[in-house]
Amino acid sequence: MIKNYIFGAQAVILMYDITNYDSFADLEDWFRLVQTTFASHDMPYVALVGNKSAYRPSCDWHARVVKRRGVQASYVKCSCVATLPGA
Numbered sequence: 323m324i325k326n327y328i329f330g331a332q333a334v335i336l337m338y339d340i341t342n343y344d345s346f347a348d349l350e351d352w353f354r355l356v357q358t359t360f361a362s363h364d365m366p367y368v369a370l371v372g373n374k375s376a377y378r379p380s381c382d383w384h385a386r387v388v389k390r391r392g393v394q395a396s397y398v399k400c401s402c403v404a405t406l407p408g409a
Contacts, residue, residue: 325359333367340372 328334349370360366377389386405 324355328356328366330363331366333369335369335371337371337373339374341374342398
């Protein structure tokens with residue numbers, strides 16, 4: 323059913339938890355789903371988003387996926403943790 327939601331998309335965002343390797347490993351399955359959905363159409367832009375970067379600021383897992391798959395993708399780190407002034 324997910325194929326119905328992403329078919330025809332211009333971009334796909336794949337998000338994972340950089341503190342949890344299993345979350346990252348699941349990207350392979352999600353990326354494969356995107357590839358099969360767009361097998362006979364133009365592949366959309368793929369963005370990898372690593373969440374919880376405040377807990378693990380250095381992580382190169384994403385680069386391995388992009389290099390291994392040979393796709394054009396960007397990587398963005400994000401975190402919901404905010405440093406409050408005076409905290």
